[in-house]
Amino acid sequence: MQKHEAKWRDYHFGYSMNFINQYTASEFKAQAIYQMKRIEGIASRLPMVISEEAQQEGFGKPGEPGDPVLMDHIANRFASTYSQILDWADDLRAFQVADRTGQAREMLVRTVDQPIQACREFVDDFSSAIEAAIARRSGGDMSDIELSIPVTFTLDSDVIPEFLRLIDLAISEGE
Numbered sequence: 001m002q003k004h005e006a007k008w009r010d011y012h013f014g015y016s017m018n019f020i021n022q023y024t025a026s027e028f029k030a031q032a033i034y035q036m037k038r039i040e041g042i043a044s045r046l047p048m049v050i051s052e053e054a055q056q057e058g059f060g061k062p063g064e065p066g067d068p069v070l071m072d073h074i075a076n077r078f079a080s081t082y083s084q085i086l087d088w089a090d091d092l093r094a095f096q097v098a099d100r101t102g103q104a105r106e107m108l109v110r111t112v113d114q115p116i117q118a119c120r121e122f123v124d125d126f127s128s129a130i131e132a133a134i135a136r137r138s139g140g141d142m143s144d145i146e147l148s149i150p151v152t153f154t155l156d157s158d159v160i161p162e163f164l165r166l167i168d169l170a171i172s173e174g175e
Contacts, residue, residue: 007083
C-alpha cells in the first residue's frame with residue numbers, strides 16, 4: 001500500500017496530474033454514468049479479495065499454518081484494487097470542465113471516500129494485529145492466534161442527488 005501513497009496524496013488534495021479534453025456539462029454527465037458503473041465494478045472486488053474464505057485459505061484455519069504465497073497474492077490484489085479506486089478518482093478529475101461542472105465532478109469523486117478510508121484503516125488495523133501476534137510469539141505465547149478485522153466497503157450513493165442537481169444546473173447555465 002505504501003507504493004500508492006503518492007496517489008492517495010493526490011486524491012486527498014483533490015488534483016490530477018492527468019489531462020482529458022475539455023467536456024461540456026452534458027458530455028460530462030454522459031461520462032459520469034459510465035464512470036459510476038466502472039467504480040461499482042472495481043469496488044465490488046474489495047470484499048471478495050479479503051473474504052473470510054480467501055483469508056482462511058491464505059492465513060490458515062485456526063490451528064493450521066497459512067500459505068505465504070497466497071497471503072502475498074491476497075495482499076497484492078487488495079493493494080491493486082485500492083490503487084484502481086485512486087486511479088478512478090484521478091481519471092474523473094482529469095476531465096477538464098467548467099466551474100459548476102467541476103463542483104459536480106467533485107461530488108461524484110466523494111462516492112469513493114469511504115472505500116479509500118476503509119482500505120487504509122484495514123491495513124493499519126491488520127498491521128497492528130500482526131505486530132501484536134509477533135510480540136506474543138516472541139514472548140513465548142504459543143497459543144493459537146486468531147485475527148479478525150471487520151471491514152465494510154460502501155460507495156456513498158447519497159452524493160448522487162447533489163451531483164445530479166449540480167450537473168443539471170451546469171447544463172441549464174450552458175456549461
